[in-house]
Amino acid sequence: MNYTFDHIIALDHFSDADLASVKEAMSHDAELNRAVRNWVHVSRHIQSSIQDSYPSGHLLVMYALRNQLDRSDWTEAELAETVQSEDLIANSLERHPSIVRILNRIEGDAVAFNSAWDETLSSNIGQNDLKNGPLRDRSALPLRSGTMRLVRFAVSVAAVITLVTLSVLQLSNEPTLSPYVIESMAGEVRSVTLDDGTTVRMGPSSTLSWEGDYQRSVTLSGAAYFDVVASPQSFEIHTPAGITTVLGTEFGVQTVTPSDLSEPETIVTLVSGRVSLSLNDGDPSNDVVLTPGNQGVLTSKGIRVSGANLLEALSWSELIIFRDTPMKEVKNLLSKRFEVTIELSKTLDESLLTGTFEQERGVREILDIVAAALGATLKVDAETGVYSLVK
Amino acid sequence: MQDFTDLVERAKAGDEPALSAILTKIEPVLRSFFISRIGRRMDVDDLVQNTLLRVHRGIGDLKDNTRLKAFAMKGALYELQDFYRGRYTPKEALYDVFDPPHVMANDSAPEDVLDVEHALRSLSPKAREIIELREYGYKYEEIADMVGSSEAAIKMQVKRAFERMKEALLAFLLWMALPASLNT
Structure with a gap:
């Protein structure tokens, strides 16, 4: 088998640096030069053929969903386009059987959308159950463009407006509400998104509750990892041993009642931002402000603060957390956690990684995100299963 | 709901x-x-x-x-x-940096010698389908899902497709190299 084809097949995963390497190799390898140029020619021909004879992506969507959606779901322009394009679609199907695969894929897309809709919106107002959704790995992602930030800001504002609107409606129609309770089962790690966008990853056998309207004040029993959306209104977590107050940050809270303790204690582990810890005695002189990487233990006797190994302290959350962690350490940890071999190019050894990953996503997807964040390329040896991050 | x-x-x-x-x-x-x-x-x-x-x-x-x-x-x-x-538009633009081919100065440009339709006709329907889906914009792992196969198997099919196209291309080059009198 000719190795030059490997280069062409791997184009899916090539970074700009990889492409520059191929270009360099082409300058002294006539066979590679010929193969790549021929493939570029073939590729352009096929793309041109697709451009000319494939229906548009929108038309394929209309065709695939024609039996699933009501006539009222289409605009007049879409209906007209569908009628006019019947012959084009018939001819295309005959000339390119691959279109049938695309139509099937679109039908699968529709099924996936329905599932996402039902699962995300099946809960009551005030709670969005995101079994398949984020805790966002957002700290691993590059910053978006100005336009995107503006749109996101608009959505953030919308979240606040929604909260206010719902609060007014509920106050006027139902002045006294029962406590709202979210529970996770034994052995279950459950993620929920609150109305302000704050995400909570609840450890097994935990309970999150609040009285009446949700007002960024919750009571926790068990353990939960909070990714709190910043807001002028503070976010409070009430536990038997005290109150954790925050403006916007990521941290874990664990309430513990060991058999050898006469009273419960609350352990707060801070990943980023700042939180204030208060005892239930109401004495502000006992308050402690926690800084990232530290852990506070609240008991009726006081608050103890110490440094924390985030991964160990938050292991119950099944999250893998890096904060300015050298890639050498990231490699060692992921290798150990998933029992795989990971190789790192020398240029990445000292790179620092910040990100929060759900363990259940698996090593392949996590490395994929890490590669994207570092501008590196992930390669997987099909025979040995070795993962390589190259830059 | x-x-x-x-x-x-x-x-x-x-x-x-x-x-x-x-x-x-x-x-x-x-x-x-x-x-x-x-x-x-x-x-x-x-x-x-x-x-x-x-x-x-x-x-x-x-x-x-x-x-x-x-x-x-x-x-x-x-x-x-x-x-x-x-999906592949930016990458396709990068292809242009490969031209001109310095070490191929005495060769004909591929456009002159490569009969794309001829090369594509050498493929099995399934291989052609896979290459079309790739050029449409799907990744190999997505194509594997669409045709009920594994990513490794899809890549192997693409490799074989390249081999077949290469053979077809060589035959075409040979045909081009023959004296004109024998081509008619």
Whole structure:
């Protein structure tokens, strides 16, 4: 088998640096030069053929969903386009059987959308159950463009407006509400998104509750990892041993009642931002402000603060957390956690990684995100299963 | 299940908070959907935002106020197809940097010697289907899912396809090299 084809097949995963390497190799390898140029020619021909004879992506969507959606779901322009394009679609199907695969894929897309809709919106107002959704790995992602930030800001504002609107409606129609309770089962790690966008990853056998309207004040029993959306209104977590107050940050809270303790204690582990810890005695002189990487233990006797190994302290959350962690350490940890071999190019050894990953996503997807964040390329040896991050 | 009928009716009447509430509530749906289809990459952010913009701009066209789900789905699926069709465009532009081929100065340009249709006809229907789907914009792992195979098997098929096309190309080059009298 000719190795030059490997280069062409791997184009899916090539970074700009990889492409520059191929270009360099082409300058002294006539066979590679010929193969790549021929493939570029073939590729352009096929793309041109697709451009000319494939229906548009929108038309394929209309065709695939024609039996699933009501006539009222289409605009007049879409209906007209569908009628006019019947012959084009018939001819295309005959000339390119691959279109049938695309139509099937679109039908699968529709099924996936329905599932996402039902699962995300099946809960009551005030709670969005995101079994398949984020805790966002957002700290691993590059910053978006100005336009995107503006749109996101608009959505953030919308979240606040929604909260206010719902609060007014509920106050006027139902002045006294029962406590709202979210529970996770034994052995279950459950993620929920609150109305302000704050995400909570609840450890097994935990309970999150609040009285009446949700007002960024919750009571926790068990353990939960909070990714709190910043807001002028503070976010409070009430536990038997005290109150954790925050403006916007990521941290874990664990309430513990060991058999050898006469009273419960609350352990707060801070990943980023700042939180204030208060005892239930109401004495502000006992308050402690926690800084990232530290852990506070609240008991009726006081608050103890110490440094924390985030991964160990938050292991119950099944999250893998890096904060300015050298890639050498990231490699060692992921290798150990998933029992795989990971190789790192020398240029990445000292790179620092910040990100929060759900363990259940698996090593392949996590490395994929890490590669994207570092501008590196992930390669997987099909025979040995070795993962390589190259830059 | 949440009922959006009232919010949709108000949004269509120009109630901005109602429209904002709709966008806020469907944002996690879209994120969950796109992550399930293309993975957790920065592309998801763009697809979510573009779909929200579609809903924002097009909600006035919604004929049946109870059909927000279908309306949002249509927009999300349009965005997904646009994403696939444009996926390889930047990379294709990079191909141009490969020209001109310095070490091939005495060779003919491939356009002169490569009969693409001839090369493609040498492929099995399945191999041609895979190469078409790749050029449409799907990744090999997605194609594997579409045709019920594994990514490794798909890549192997593509390798074989290249081998066959290479053989077809060599035959064509040989034919071109023959004296004109023998070609007629």
